[in-house]
Amino acid sequence: MSQPVLSVENAAVHFRSRGGFLRKAGPALKAVDGVTLSVQAGETLGLVGESGCGKSTLANAILGLVPLVGGTITVAGREVRSDDAESLRAIRGDAQMVFQDPALSLNPRLSVGAAIGEPLQVRGLAKGAALRDRVAALLTAVGLEADHASRFPHAFSGGQRQRIVIARALALQPRLVICDEPVSALDVSVRAQILNLLVDLQRDTGMSYLFVSHDLSVVRHIADRVAVMYLGRIVEIATMAVLFGKPRHPYTQALLLAAPEPDPVRQRAKARRILEGELPSAANLPPGCAFNTRCPIATDICRKDAPLLVARKDGAMVACHHAED
Ligand SMILES: Nc1ncnc2c1ncn2[C@@H]1O[C@H](COP(=O)(O)OP(=O)(O)O)[C@@H](O)[C@H]1O
Numbered sequence: 001m002s003q004p005v006l007s008v009e010n011a012a013v014h015f016r017s018r019g020g021f022l023r024k025a026g027p028a029l030k031a032v033d034g035v036t037l038s039v040q041a042g043e044t045l046g047l048v049g050e051s052g053c054g055k056s057t058l059a060n061a062i063l064g065l066v067p068l069v070g071g072t073i074t075v076a077g078r079e080v081r082s083d084d085a086e087s088l089r090a091i092r093g094d095a096q097m098v099f100q101d102p103a104l105s106l107n108p109r110l111s112v113g114a115a116i117g118e119p120l121q122v123r124g125l126a127k128g129a130a131l132r133d134r135v136a137a138l139l140t141a142v143g144l145e146a147d148h149a150s151r152f153p154h155a156f157s158g159g160q161r162q163r164i165v166i167a168r169a170l171a172l173q174p175r176l177v178i179c180d181e182p183v184s185a186l187d188v189s190v191r192a193q194i195l196n197l198l199v200d201l202q203r204d205t206g207m208s209y210l211f212v213s214h215d216l217s218v219v220r221h222i223a224d225r226v227a228v229m230y231l232g233r234i235v236e237i238a239t240m241a242v243l244f245g246k247p248r249h250p251y252t253q254a255l256l257l258a259a260p261e262p263d264p265v266r267q268r269a270k271a272r273r274i275l276e277g278e279l280p281s282a283a284n285l286p287p288g289c290a291f292n293t294r295c296p297i298a299t300d301i302c303r304k305d306a307p308l309l310v311a312r313k314d315g316a317m318v319a320c321h322h323a324e325d
Pocket residue numbers: 015016029031049050051052053054055056057058282
């Protein structure tokens with residue numbers, strides 16, 4: 001296989017509470033704890049899990065925005081080093097992020113054209129008429145008009161603003177775009193349009209996506225493979241067909257059953273009960289499998305030993321002592 005666009009190996013990000021006057025710093029909060037995954041050229045890897053499981057922290061670590069306490073991350077073969085400005089600059093050329101809320105991602109005082117052209121201008125890649133042409137091309141690529149460049153973000157709807165953010169992310173022709181809940185803040189009516197745009201852009205450019213969402217039904221529309229995260233760890237990675245057809249991890253099964261799909265009412269209720277069980281704190285993980293406190297099939301070994309992410313016959317990787325092959 002060719003070199004992956006993104007390679008995450010045993011990555012860990014811990015946050016330490018500051019501690020106060022006469023108070024010791026608290027235990028480390030293990031937001032990301034030993035994550036290994038990769039994304040190939042042209043591929044979309046979905047990353048799903050409940051709010052607080054560490055998805056955004058992992059996304060930030062990939063861009064070098066938070067430091068690793070362990071493991072390595074490489075983008076297009078280059079190691080991400082959060083403490084090295086030159087490394088970070090290089091990474092920005094290959095990897096960009098689209099955040100959840102376009103209103104917070106755009107400077108209200110910057111015209112749309114200035115915002116989209118900024119990465120090109122800062123790097124001295126285009127100026128004058130060439131820069132204007134490039135911005136116009138980016139605007140049309142995301143379904144806006146070239147003459148929108150002179151307007152300001154407030155003149156646009158939420159969906160249009162997210163298109164502007166996407167155009168800016170594409171300016172440097174990155175090989176990887178990390179989409180962190182890119183449609184969660186948008187009206188339901190425009191979500192499908194933005195997802196379709198992302199699919200079209202990928203077909204035209206061959207770039208890869210790491211597509212982060214708490215919502216499996218959104219990931220379902222866009223991902224080739226899906227990684228399921230629980231309390232800082234990956235519990236299952238599989239292709240779309242295998243994950244939805246034969247989910248192995250009890251947590252994945254619960255997420256699927258709880259998703260708004262036409263499933264038998266009783267099964268859904270059961271899944272909801274599992275997911276309603278209290279989510280342990282990432283600062284105080286239970287011993288063994290982190291899911292054991294909510295898991296319907298947990299046994300003694302689950303409360304003792306953390307299961308490893310193991311490859312199964314059909315290529316799926318599952319971290320569960322009791323998952324079948
Ligand atoms: N800067 C930070 N300082 C301390 N704790 C943080 C920080 N950012 C995130 N966390 C904690 O790390 C965990 C993972 O958060 P996050 O990555 O935002 O999850 P997700 O994106 O899956 O909702 C949560 O417990 C969150 O409170």
